[in-house]
Amino acid sequence: MQRINVKASTDYEVVIGAGLLDKSGSLIREVCPKATKALIVSDTNVAPLYMDRVKSSLLSEGFAVYESVFEAGEERKNIDSIIAMWAKMAEEGFTRTDMVVALGGGVTGDMAGFAAASFLRGIRVAQLPTSLLAMVDASIGGKTGIDLPQGKNQVGAFHQPSIVIVDTDCLKTLPEETFTEGMGEVIKYAYIMDTDLYGILKNVSDKKNIRDDSMIIEVIIAKCASDKAYVIEIDENDNGLRQTLNFGHTVGHVIERDNNFTLAHGMCVAKGMGIMIRASEKAGRLGCSEAKEMLDLIEAYGLPSDDPITPEEATKGVLNDKKKRGDIISVILVTSIGKSEIVKMTPDEFKTFLKEGKDQ
Ligand SMILES: NC(=O)c1ccc[n+]([C@@H]2O[C@H](COP(=O)([O-])OP(=O)(O)OC[C@H]3O[C@@H](n4cnc5c(N)ncnc54)[C@H](O)[C@@H]3O)[C@@H](O)[C@H]2O)c1
Ligand SMILES: [Zn+2]
Known part of the structure; x- marks a missing residue:
């Protein structure tokens, strides 16, 4: 397991390792001690694979857990999906100390981050990226947002996560x-x-099959995460x-x-x-x-x-x-x-x- 510090307007860690989804509850609890409710945001491809593990890990830390699952794909990176997240949190009585957990690729992370940035003028978000792109890029740095018919990422906010948890095992199911x-x-x-x-x-000797080498993958993700952390810091x-x-x-x-x-x-x-x-x-x-x-x-x-x-x-x-x-x-x-x-x-x-x- 590797831990990388990101020094931004709020400091946080990127934690990288195999099997970390099962420890996500305790890792999140460490940085969000006051939260009582968590909304897990995920898409229709990722939720069936990983939702239950994250949910039970959060439940074991005493969180009340809610879900908001949208249909996978960039087409859904729009305000309707955000409204569904806001509505769920409002209905369940989320307060400023509660939080959002983003479980998925960059689309999930950007939208969950934006819902968290805007709900009650900003609540915490934990990023649990499951695509390689989200692990090395989108989950780190606090850029959140949605697309408009006029263009990609046209509406959004800077909102740094409280923690980024990268379970490298998730890459095994990635197309x-x-x-x-x-x-x-x-x-x-x-x-x-x-x-x-x-x-x-x-x-790397077998470049086309690099993802089968979990040690190398962990090293590479950690390098990218610390590169991005360095850039964000400056x-x-x-x-x-x-x-x-x-x-x-x-x-x-x-x-x-x-x-x-x-x-x-x-x-x-x-x-x-x-x-x-x-x-x-x-x-x-x-x-x-x-x-x-x-x-x-x-x-x-x-x-x-x-x-x-x-x-x-x-x-x-x-x-x-x-x-x-x-x-x-x-x-x-x-x-x-x-x-x-x-x-x-x-x-x-x-x-x-x-x-x-x-x-x-
Ligand atoms: N915030 C930032 O700094 C930043 C940086 C780069 C990109 N982005 C955004 O990220 C998005 C692209 O990210 P992406 O490529 O992860 O897209 P994505 O979230 O749509 O994920 C790609 C596909 O992989 C699936 N998937 C993800 N993880 C999986 C897993 N472990 N197993 C099986 N299927 C899985 C998803 O359901 C989806 O179908 C774009 O919207 C882009 O604007 C944001
Ligand atoms: Zn890119």
């Missing part, structure tokens, strides 16, 4: 593709800030360093939207990273052999590293994205493995930069 796309985010940490993690990922509110976590996401989001969200997020991030790596190499900002190594690693983990999107389409899409500030695009570049920088480009500069990468 293959969902696991693989999570590896896109893992590789991202290696590239932007973590040469140790890069070394570990590179040395830039909780996403004004600087935290933007480097968007490596591969700027173009990745456009690919995701242009495909009407039929491609998995992590796949699109991998494509976006590949496109940026090629363009950086061509622009002389990244060494040729390093760029090749980076592209090879993405593919070795079963992820795509390119997409037919044109520089024109990518630039147009980025300008529609909420992350642009004015007409200047913040582009995250990796200048050598483990080092990244934020470069400001005009739309024309960005288009030219991407074009060079495509002309290879």
